[in-house]
Amino acid sequence: MRSAVIRRSCVAGAAALSLTLLAACSDSGExxxxxxxxxxxxxxxxxxxxxxxLKDGDVEGHKVTEPTATLDRKDVKPGSDECAPVAYAMVGxxxxxPAATVQRETSAEIxxxxxxxxxxxxxxxxxxxxxxxxxxxxxxxxxxxxxxxTSAKACADGFEVTVDGTxxxxxxxxxxxxxxxxxxxxxxxxxxxxxxxxIPMKVVIFRKGGTVGYFTALNLASAATGKDFEFxxxxxxxxxxxxx
Numbered sequence: 001m002r003s004a005v006i007r008r009s010c011v012a013g014a015a016a017l018s019l020t021l022l023a024a025c026s027d028s029g030e031x032x033x034x035x036x037x038x039x040x041x042x043x044x045x046x047x048x049x050x051x052x053x054l055k056d057g058d059v060e061g062h063k064v065t066e067p068t069a070t071l072d073r074k075d076v077k078p079g080s081d082e083c084a085p086v087a088y089a090m091v092g093x094x095x096x097x098p099a100a101t102v103q104r105e106t107s108a109e110i111x112x113x114x115x116x117x118x119x120x121x122x123x124x125x126x127x128x129x130x131x132x133x134x135x136x137x138x139x140x141x142x143x144x145x146x147x148x149x150t151s152a153k154a155c156a157d158g159f160e161v162t163v164d165g166t167x168x169x170x171x172x173x174x175x176x177x178x179x180x181x182x183x184x185x186x187x188x189x190x191x192x193x194x195x196x197x198x199i200p201m202k203v204v205i206f207r208k209g210g211t212v213g214y215f216t217a218l219n220l221a222s223a224a225t226g227k228d229f230e231f232x233x234x235x236x237x238x239x240x241x242x243x244x
Contacts, residue, residue, distance in 0.1 A: 043099035043135035043210050052242050053102050053133045059238045062106045067130070079160035085144075085151035086173055087161040089203045090190050092216040095144045098134035105130055106235050125221040129235050132214040141210045145184045148205055149175075152188050169193045179233045181240040182206035182213075187231070198226040204236050208243045215239075 056064040073094075078087035085095045094101065106129045136144065158171040170192045178185035185206040192199045200222050204215045215236055219229035 043137045045135075046100040046102055049100055049102040049133050049135060049211075054104050054106065054131060054235070054239050054242065058242065059106060059235050061109055062232065062235060063109055064104055064106050067103050067105050075164045077162040079162070080155075083151055083155040083159035083161075085147045086155055086188060086190075087159060087170075089148060089188065089205060089214060090170070090201060090216065091161065091163055092130040092132065092214070094132055094134055094212075094214060095147055096136070096140060098136050098140075098212070101132055101134045103130070103132050106232070108232060125219065127217055127219040127229060127232050129232060130214075130216045131235070131239065133239070134212050134214065136210050136212060138210075141207050141212050142184075144212055145186065145205070145207050148186050148188070152186070158191075171198075176202075176231075178204060179206070179236045179240070181237065181244075182208045185236075197224075199223045200226070200228055202229075202231045204231065204233075206236065206240060208240060211243060213239050213243075 054064050058064060076088060076091050076093055078084040088095055108126050110126060152173055152175050155173050158169065158173065161168050161170065170190055172191040174189050176187040176189050178187040185204065188203045190201040192201060202217045206213050217231050222229040
């Protein structure tokens with residue numbers, strides 16, 4: 001019954017996020033222009049980002065595809081300014097205004113044998129990741145990372161965010177050990193309440209120079225049961241490697 005709720009069209013709360021990762025409901029694939037570099041190293045263009053963003057075959061055991069639908073940033077309204085950075089990251093959006101953005105979605109590949117034995121329920125135990133690879137001018141990328149760290153600490157007891165007109169309660173925010181290899185990285189775990197169901201979500205954000213990668217993960221089985229799941233660090237590692 002709960003899995004059916006997760007699959008229905010974009011609704012409030014964490015169910016909306018689960019569909020963001022099911023149907024890639026996110027901001028449009030490219031945004032912004034080159035911006036004014038002010039004499040500093042200019043941000044990568046969308047074309048540049050396309051050359052280095054993950055492609056299918058880059059991550060063993062994970063399918064990489066392009067998102068097919070959009071959820072405009074204007075449809076995401078954080079309950080407070082101090083919690084805005086962690087709220088945007090949680091729903092697969094970005095902090096501040098990047099010069100350019102490209103997107104991908106990854107999904108752990110399902111073992112056909114296990115799926116057959118489980119009667120199809122194995123397909124629920126799949127972690128999907130919405131990836132946004134963005135570029136910022138000047139030192140804006142460093143500011144993004146600082147704001148995320150500050151916001152995660154300030155909003156540890158939770159916050160409200162309105163997604164597509166419907167309010168969602170996030171009851172807990174906590175930082176975790178982030179993958180290594182980038183100039184900076186932060187891992188944030190969220191616990192949300194949707195119609196009495198506790199739904200865990202996980203986000204990793206890293207900075208490599210003026211490029212920032214946002215990875216928002218949801219496991220459908222965990223969304224249905226409330227149980228914890230492991231973030232697929234291989235996805236982040238592969239993207240960091242492509243930027244080296």
